[in-house]
Amino acid sequence: MTALLLLLSCERQPAPTNPGNVVIRRLSRAELDHAARDLFGTTLRPGSELPADDFALGLDSLGPAQTFSALHLEAWERGVDDVLDELFGEGTLPVTLTSIEAEGPDARPTSGAVREGNAWALWEEGEIAATFFVQTAGTWRFDALTEGRAALLVDGAPWAGAEASSWTLALDVGRHELAVAWVPDGDGDELIVDRLELTGPLDAPRPANPNPGRVLSCDPAVIGEPECAEQVVRGFVRRAWRRDPAPSEVADLLAVYGVARGAGGDWSEGIRAALKGALLSPWFLYRVELHPVEGASRLSGFELATRLSFALWASLPDDRLLDLAAAGSLDDPGVLRAEAERMLLDPRADGLVTELGGQWLGLRGVGEASPSRERFPAWDAALRDALEREMHADLAEVLLGDRPLTDLLLATDTTLEQRVATHYGLDPDDAWPATATLADRPGLLGRGGWLAATSLPDRTSPVKRGAWVLDHLLCAPPPPPPEGVPPLTADPDGAPTSLREQLEQHRSDPACAGCHVRMDAIGLAFEGFDATGAARTLDDRGQPVDTRGELDGRPFDGPPQLAVILAEDPAFLDCAITWTFTRAVGRPPDERDADVVDELRTALADGDLRYRALALALVDSRPFRYGSSP
Amino acid sequence: MTSRRSVLRGAAGAMLALPFLPSLARADDRPPTRLVFFYVPNGIQKDWWTPDREGPDYDLKAITAPLQPVRDQVTLFGGLENRNAEDEVPGDHARGTASFLSCVPVRRTAGADVSAGVSADQVAARTLGRDTLFASLQLGVAPGGNTGDCTAGYACAYTRNISWAAPDRPLPNQTDPRLLFERLFGAGPGVDADTARIRSIARASVLDAVLADATALRARLGGEDRDKLGQYLQSVREVEQRAGALGAACDAPEPPPAGLSFPDHVAVTNELLALALACDLTRVATFMLGEAASNQTYDFVGVPGAHHAISHHQGDPKNLADLVTIGRWEVERFVDLVQRLQAFPEGDGTLLDASLLLFSSEISDGDLHDHRDLPVLLAGRGNGVHAPGTYRDEGGRPFADLLLAMLQGVGAPVTTFGADGTDPVWLG
Structure with a gap:
């Protein structure tokens, strides 16, 4: 029987499966940012101006869900203008406003201040102070929205100037304490302070592009204005459009250059217009894959280079890749693989961490975590950013390093900054940053960033955490709950109940049990961590934390034991394959890809579960290298 | 400085002394009618909303108390429902939002093939939007998440958008005040007039070039790719039509600063919206005070919890008190807009007299999650089509009937609206 099957499989050459049609993909906001970085060497983020991307299957880079509107175009144009201002050394920094409510938690009234409605009143004495962080040295305007005049104190020292309610002052980079103080005033003895505001910088020029020669590759005074314009435009369009432009396409953009010149603009104005034309073009904004024949066909070299660079860098191909594509070398599987290996070692492979890791593994959620400041005073933007950096570094070690994929769940070593170490309950006086072994916080599910991102602002949500794990790590998203389920209710006797006891209601109801048995068990394992990811022994209701549970017949207690069960579940690796395939190819794997998925499983196993092995095998696969007409 | 403060402090009238704009006068010497649809997320607690008395003598409750100074300019409607958002499965917030202004059932999908209906603002824009720089504006304060985890198997497109140009084409909200300002009033000073002129000419050439690119490319594509490029083409044409027409009616006020707090962000958006209407840059706008099932915290009025989580109040007195606080704050924001107008x-009255402003939410009670007896306010006279100042219980009829009445009031040639709007509500 076995021999017969072997014989059959050897003898029968399977017909190549249809690689499937992929709907045209617009560059996501993040991809636009990366493309601007690679084209211009800028740190501006013009893509962030666009409206939020539309998602399908948890990803922002899939064609079917993406939309486009006039607002998208105008927002992108605004971002492009900023980048071009920087390239040509024009423009000023945007003015920001920091506004602090006098009665809010960030203002500090001294004695003599009396709360009056939504403001503070200073009655013949007293000050209201607030600390501002100034990011750019320059001229700033400080406004105390007051009724009456006040004296100003800067970093504790009286400001030499008249009493007023608005001051223009020079400030250095760093933290500054600005305070208004009561002064005797002709019309009444009371000073009402509503809020304190710092606006600026009022005069700071935008830093110039660090390397304008990357785009402006010639000197029009030396080689001639038209010649230099053509050289700049041709080179830029090749990078931006990821292919060699046709002579007529270059001519069209040079015509735009000519219009600006004809209107009285100088060479720079002409180039600015032509580059803008290239960046607003659908050839830049969309990843175009043309299908020269009906049905399946091999992608062109340039199309393949683009798939490769967006898969591994979430950005444009570099010149080397474009040159190989132009020469037809990427059709050689050896060359393709070598390029992929090179690219995974390049700093731009960080795009794999921020985009695939950002969406599949929840890194993006950290930046959106918003614990209530009132409920969790320790939480602030600095802690959030530090937690994000920690998770980013951990994910990078697995996706780009030599660690097995299961370390996403199991790794107990992590590098901590002081702020994170303190948050995790370690001694702030130790030498940080340093690598620590945290057995209680295994893998990404032990990271404060993930724990905060899967919480509500004022409490944890075991259901949210459990659903996220099922959806993102096991690719088994729980279906929405049935309609008409009564909400969790408090104990009718009024006795305090733990969330666990409340969730028991789910499991005792057969309509809910199917999903909640797994979801709640997973989520409750993390109850030892609050909505900011800090360890705790009492839950949000003041009840002792209980992290025991059972998943698919295997009992566990807490994250470390749960992580082992998840890491041993074959669905975990299959889920890694699904997310990787979907994002790189542009559609999810389906029945026709069963053989390919098998090959990817094998490659992963043979590669000691290194993510690199999966990425390289996928790049070599037929769905990645071929396209199909609709 | 005065004008900057007014951006934040609500003195819209003091900021710009607008002359009567001759461009606004029509043949019958009446200003054009404006429509605003104001959306708040997560419902409203009706116990602190619904008056006891019908008619002009209606009583204000804890949430509606901020209406006091404008009560004669507002009608409270009870008994209006959007049954199109009902379904056997969860997703009330997503359905209620996507069908909020379209009043049709939406397709249940997590992203790839969204389908809702054409929203009332877009129907109105076909009539009101022909002569203005923007046929309509979509405003919001929630910039939208960077993650794809939205709600209950429904796409984020449903939870983020109330304005739909076509069943598969949601119009995203503009949430950045600076960009909104620049779209309305231009980028302002920064370059000299000559450079601005050169760039304006060059820009027209850029748009021509990309339009030609896109047209040629679209012809080489098939299937869904063709539709995607079609959206792009339509967008370029829309932008092209606006090119060069900026800043015609009003002097630009001082631009808003970046880095605004949430309440300031709302205040600035209200102000810019009022200016856009006053300057006749648009006559139709939507404003979402949050996305469906928003978990915004209202720390600044003493509510640190997550709005959506609190809205499942389970009768808990603390949750209910928090919801009253949030609801009242939301009504204050609406009143702020009404007062700015x-x-x-x-003409002989105010901008408000020429406008109709609708306030409502995607659901009614956050805990019941239902779409019946929606919290509905209608402000302004709409050039005489609406007699405000009463409470009317409509007794359980389609919300679409009210949208139909508003559309007919602005002269849109419609006899029905959505799936169930057939009998326009009487606006007095």
């Missing part, structure tokens, strides 16, 4: 004289 009231501050602009126009």
